[in-house]
Each structure stands twice: as structure tokens, then as C-alpha cells.
Amino acid sequence: MLLSELLWGTLLEEFRWPRRAVERVAYIDGIQAGETHIATTLTLPNAEMYPGHFTVSGNAMSEAGKHFRAFQIQRLAQVHTHPGRDVRHSPFDDDNAYSQMDDALSIVIPQHARTRPELTECGVHIRDANGWRRLGTKEITNRIVMIPGCLDFRRYG
Secondary structure (H helix, E strand, O other), X not given: OEEEHHHHHHHHXXXXXXXXXXXXXXXXXXXXXXXXXXXXXXXXXXXXXOOOOEEOOHHHXXXXXXXXXXXXXXXXXXXXXXXXXXXXXXXXXXXXXXXXXXXXXXXXXXXXXXXXXXXXXOEEEEEEOOEEEEOOHHHHHHHOEEEOOXXXXXXXX
């Protein structure tokens, strides 16, 4: 997946609110061009947020996917926060992820994203035939490529 640094930064900024110590959730949506997935859109569902988990109702999930047909995009990943440094998938995370299809991605951000972590500081999990599996650092950088959101070549003075 190609993921813009601007989209990642926007996600981290959105997760700063509300200030309550609750898990937050968002989805990264985008287009598939052959084998390449290109992240284009951050979707923030109307979720119920609690200190140890979040839930997204069927109606809220439907609402958060209404734009798929109009823009010919699809869900590429789920992202949610955990309160501490532990970025493993909990059994609740395993059972309640946005998808149980092979190759689904789920990213867990530590400390409710307050430290604005790099992607490699997060838990990136992939769904396969054996269930959810956490990727190692090398696997993360191979699967998700951060691309610049802005290149500024102006010279001042």
C-alpha cells in the first residue's frame, strides 16, 4: 500500500480528539491499481469508544462505506489506538476487525497516538488463513510504503 505522510499525519491529528482515554478507530480507504493499493481517504466512523475497546455498529459501518461506489474505492486498512505501549491484537480486536478476509490490514497505534508514532512503532497485523498475525519491521516497510505528501523545492532569499 502507498500511504501519504499527509494522510498519516491527518490520522494522528484526528486521534488526538476527544482527549478522553478511549480507543479510537478510523479506516484507510483507497484504490487498487493492479497489485498496488493507493491510500486516498481517511474515514472516521461513528464509533462507540471505550477505554479498552471500540465498537462500530452495522449502521455506522454502512454509513462509513457509502462513498465506495461513488469514488470507486475500497477499504484498505483499519487503524485503532491502544492506551499503552502494547500494540498486539487482543482477542476482541481479532474478532471485531473490519474484515476477516485474507490480506486485511489492521494497524494498532500505541498510547492513543499521543506520541505521533512512525508506522514501524505501531502494530501492523495481517489476516491470513491462520488468523491475524503481527508483521515484523521489514514486512511493514515492504507492505506499506510511506510517500511524501508534499515536496517543496522553493528557495527563499
